[in-house]
Amino acid sequence: MTTTQRPRIGVIGLGSMGMGMAMSLVRAGFETWGCDLREEARASFAGAGGHAVATPAEMAAEVEIVLTVVVNAEQTRAVLFDDNGLLPGLKPGSLVISCATCAPDAVQALGSDLAAHDIHLLDAPISGGSVKAAAGQLTIMASGPATLFARADSVLDALAAKVFRLGEGLGQGSQVKLVNQLLAGVHIAAAAEAMAYGIRGGCDPQTLYEVITQSAGNSWMFENRVPHILAGDYTPHSAVDIFVKDLGIVHDTAHRDKFPLPLTAQALSQFTLASAQGLGRQDDSAVIKVYPGITLPGTAANDAGFDFDGGPNDHGGA
Ligand SMILES: NC(=O)C1=CN([C@@H]2O[C@H](COP(=O)(O)OP(=O)(O)OC[C@H]3O[C@@H](n4cnc5c(N)ncnc54)[C@H](O)[C@@H]3O)[C@@H](O)[C@H]2O)C=CC1
Numbered sequence: 001m002t003t004t005q006r007p008r009i010g011v012i013g014l015g016s017m018g019m020g021m022a023m024s025l026v027r028a029g030f031e032t033w034g035c036d037l038r039e040e041a042r043a044s045f046a047g048a049g050g051h052a053v054a055t056p057a058e059m060a061a062e063v064e065i066v067l068t069v070v071v072n073a074e075q076t077r078a079v080l081f082d083d084n085g086l087l088p089g090l091k092p093g094s095l096v097i098s099c100a101t102c103a104p105d106a107v108q109a110l111g112s113d114l115a116a117h118d119i120h121l122l123d124a125p126i127s128g129g130s131v132k133a134a135a136g137q138l139t140i141m142a143s144g145p146a147t148l149f150a151r152a153d154s155v156l157d158a159l160a161a162k163v164f165r166l167g168e169g170l171g172q173g174s175q176v177k178l179v180n181q182l183l184a185g186v187h188i189a190a191a192a193e194a195m196a197y198g199i200r201g202g203c204d205p206q207t208l209y210e211v212i213t214q215s216a217g218n219s220w221m222f223e224n225r226v227p228h229i230l231a232g233d234y235t236p237h238s239a240v241d242i243f244v245k246d247l248g249i250v251h252d253t254a255h256r257d258k259f260p261l262p263l264t265a266q267a268l269s270q271f272t273l274a275s276a277q278g279l280g281r282q283d284d285s286a287v288i289k290v291y292p293g294i295t296l297p298g299t300a301a302n303d304a305g306f307d308f309d310g311g312p313n314d315h316g317g318a
């Protein structure tokens with residue numbers, strides 16, 4: 001890359017978040033490569049003016065900065081190091097920006113392993129959901145050396161309304177993201193429980209939403225997720241299994257440090273129950289379906305969670 005040229009960018013993982021991020025980069029004028037296992041995601045991205053490829057290896061020689069927006073640390077390692085991964089094709093000195101929500105120690109280990117190949121890493125988890133990803137209005141909770149931020153600034157600015165620099169060390173961004181995930185998961189579980197309780201008590205769901213969003217019980221997650229419940233539309237913007245993962249990481253890291261997180265444990269249990277009922281790939285608001293004896297908007301009576309005889313209903317996949 002010369003100083004006058006904009007860096008050529010790769011985005012691996014064109015899902016709920018990565019697709020909007022890759023399209024934001026195209027819109028901002030970056031020449032952008034997008035990679036996904038799913039053919040329909042590649043076709044959408046190619047239609048939006050990006051270069052679409054099926055494997056990371058196919059973009060490796062073309063790009064200087066790569067964002068990984070796959071689900072977890074295991075998938076992030078796979079797109080870098082497995083057969084058809086970015087390495088060994090990625091040029092020495094290139095920068096990888098890790099955006100998946102991962103445990104801080106997993107990001108630190110990734111940084112060490114990449115450094116052995118002369119590849120740099122920024123820890124840069126994201127927040128705001130698919131709508132803000134598509135609008136280039138994310139919050140990014142990043143950490144890493146200042147020299148890497150200088151290289152990444154124009155890219156991060158195209159993706160985010162706010163980029164927080166949380167320190168020089170890898171893992172510092174991810175630790176803050178885990179605090180956000182604790183709150184996000186607990187707030188979604190609480191929003192679902194509150195709506196289930198209100199419906200059971202005979203409240204009109206739409207009216208309940210209007211009252212709560214104008215009252216002290218509101219939260220960003222209540223306001224953002226309850227409309228999915230009201231529409232009876234569980235198309236995943238963020239899946240139930242994302243919170244099984246994220247609250248699992250929060251729970252496990254705290255447990256390792258012998259730090260009690262009783263609210264996190266309870267919320268994790270609710271998402272795990274939903275996943276066990278076959279709802280893992282539905283929108284995370286589907287966690288409301290675990291509550292018995294309520295009729296949710298858009299569903300027939302007794303089609304919402306466990307039947308009274310104790311058998312789980314089959315709501316199908318996403
Ligand atoms: N969905 C949301 O609202 C938010 C998600 N996040 C985090 O962002 C990350 C991505 O989440 P989502 O976009 O929701 O997940 P997603 O499941 O919608 O997207 C992941 C994409 O990665 C692709 N993929 C997986 N392995 C691959 C491989 N080897 N090669 C190429 N493509 C591969 C999948 O096909 C999928 O399209 C996760 O870590 C999540 O926790 C963070 C903030 C908000």
Ligand SMILES: O=C(O)C(=O)[C@@H](O)CO
Pocket residue numbers: 126127128129130180181184238242
């Ligand atoms: O935006 C975030 O922050 C989130 O983690 C959620 O929207 C769901 O993963």
